[in-house]
Amino acid sequence: IYGSQFRRIQVTDENRRGLLGQASILTVTSYPNRTSAVQRGKWILTNILGNPPQPPPPNVPPLKANEEGATVKSLRERMEEHRTNPVCAGCHKVMDPVGFALENFDGIGRWRSTDEGSKIDPSGVLFEGTKVDGPVGLRQMVTKRPEIFVNVMTEKMLTFALGRPLNYADAPVVRKIVRGSAKGNYKFSDLVAGIVDSVPFQMRLSGEGGQAK
Numbered sequence: 685i686y687g688s689q690f691r692r693i694q695v696t697d698e699n700r701r702g703l704l705g706q707a708s709i710l711t712v713t714s715y716p717n718r719t720s721a722v723q724r725g726k727w728i729l730t731n732i733l734g735n736p737p738q739p740p741p742p743n744v745p746p747l748k749a750n751e752e753g754a755t756v757k758s759l760r761e762r763m764e765e766h767r768t769n770p771v772c773a774g775c776h777k778v779m780d781p782v783g784f785a786l787e788n789f790d791g792i793g794r795w796r797s798t799d800e801g802s803k804i805d806p807s808g809v810l811f812e813g814t815k816v817d818g819p820v821g822l823r824q825m826v827t828k829r830p831e832i833f834v835n836v837m838t839e840k841m842l843t844f845a846l847g848r849p850l851n852y853a854d855a856p857v858v859r860k861i862v863r864g865s866a867k868g869n870y871k872f873s874d875l876v877a878g879i880v881d882s883v884p885f886q887m888r889l890s891g892e893g894g895q896a897k
Contacts, residue, residue, distance in 0.1 A: 698820050699818065702823055704823055705793075707792060709727070710786065710791075710793040716791075719786075719787060719790060720783065721760075721763060721787060722779050722780065724782065725779030725781070728782050728826075729778070731836065731840075732826055732833050733833070734833075734835060734836035738775060757802075763776070777811075778811045781809055781811070782822065784805070785806050785808065785816045785817075785822040786806070786819055788818060788819070789819070831866065835859075838858050838861050838875055839858055841876075841879055842858060842879055842885075845879050846885065857882050857883065861875060
């Protein structure tokens with residue numbers, strides 16, 4: 685591909701399709717010197733599945749680095765050692781399998797088969813029981829119920845449109861927008877139109893009684 689202009693291309697690599705194969709997301713969920721199954725898992729749980737993990741407990745020990753002269757351990761092996769701590773295991777058993785499914789992508793999104801001399805193992809069992817073996821399986825799990833992602837996306841778009849956090853009274857509005865967009869296969873334009881037509885966007889709360897105005 686030559687030139688600086690944008691153009692449409694055909695993506696033939698199944699691993700690269702969709703948001704989960706975008707270098708921007710893969711980079712922002714990595715550390716400067718290595719990938720992070722935890723950061724990638726947390727990002728997907730929070731921003732795609734709407735199920736953010738609990739904040740880490742205090743005084744969590746850091747992930748052990750490979751010591752000079754010792755046998756080099758893969759990131760997965762070091763994470764498995766880290767999870768032997770019961771304090772850490774609860775959240776990591778949910779986040780890590782999601783993140784390791786993307787481990788073939790390095791810190792800037794390039795595809796690779798090894799890391800630090802060890803063959804990468806992207807397989808695992810997700811929190812809801814699905815077995816995955818890389819980004820394709822993870823994407824198939826996410827897209828089985830598209831309304832979950834659309835619901836999360838609608839919440840974030842409505843938050844931006846209103847300029848405030850959502851509260852319990854906004855939940856029916858979000859559900860209405862998602863149901864309305866389902867008729868058109870969740871088109872982005874339908875989500876925008878649903879937000880613009882919603883009561884919270886067109887009106888504001890006034891006074892202690894919270895009356896719409």
